[in-house]
Amino acid sequence: MLKVIAQDFIHPDRLPDVAPLYRELVEKTKQEPLCISYDLFVDQKDPGHFVFIEEWPDRAALDAHCATEHFTRLVPLINAHQRKAATFILMETFK
Amino acid sequence: MLKVIAQDFIHPDRLPDVAPLYRELVEKTKQEPLCISYDLFVDQKDPGHFVFIEEWPDRAALDAHCATEHFTRLVPLINAHQRKAATFILMETFK
Numbered sequence: 001m002l003k004v005i006a007q008d009f010i011h012p013d014r015l016p017d018v019a020p021l022y023r024e025l026v027e028k029t030k031q032e033p034l035c036i037s038y039d040l041f042v043d044q045k046d047p048g049h050f051v052f053i054e055e056w057p058d059r060a061a062l063d064a065h066c067a068t069e070h071f072t073r074l075v076p077l078i079n080a081h082q083r084k085a086a087t088f089i090l091m092e093t094f095k
Numbered sequence: 096m097l098k099v100i101a102q103d104f105i106h107p108d109r110l111p112d113v114a115p116l117y118r119e120l121v122e123k124t125k126q127e128p129l130c131i132s133y134d135l136f137v138d139q140k141d142p143g144h145f146v147f148i149e150e151w152p153d154r155a156a157l158d159a160h161c162a163t164e165h166f167t168r169l170v171p172l173i174n175a176h177q178r179k180a181a182t183f184i185l186m187e188t189f190k
Binding site: 050 | 098135138140146189
């Protein structure tokens with residue numbers, strides 16, 4: 001199992017532009033057959049700080065997600081509105 | 096619903112010291128009646144970077160968690176091994 005936290009930092013005046021892109025990205029990613037969970041949250045202290053919490057069976061499934069039509073189309077459109085680069089944490093369950 | 100990401104940064108030579116403390120903290124927190132989920136992960140690139148992903152019904156439930164015997168006893172013991180201060184993100188579901 002692979003847990004992922006992906007964090008986007010969007011210009012505060014661009015939130016109306018990114019909202020429909022995020023909605024489509026979440027909706028289509030949840031339909032991927034290998035997606036275990038893919039949920040998007042917003043920092044209470046920063047409405048431009050978007051946090052994906054994802055679960056995939058393995059790294060190959062994450063790589064397949066990053067190669068989908070919806071990912072490769074929507075992520076560059078979202079990133080055009082970012083105020084700084086996204087960050088990613090790939091994690092294993094603590095045992 | 097309140098989603099929380101709490102991140103601890105532990106000295107790499109102290110992992111054997113913190114592991115049993117984390118195990119007890121997770122086990123006892125999952126038994127709290129208001130806890131929806133409380134899972135601990137480790138960064139694949141940094142074995143001293145511990146990431147809690149938590150879900151609580153509301154802020155009052157999180158505050159009650161932070162006042163429990165197990166939290167107030169174990170967290171200072173864990174923090175004695177940290178290499179830098181913990182970080183916290185409180186989030187709402189994106190809609």
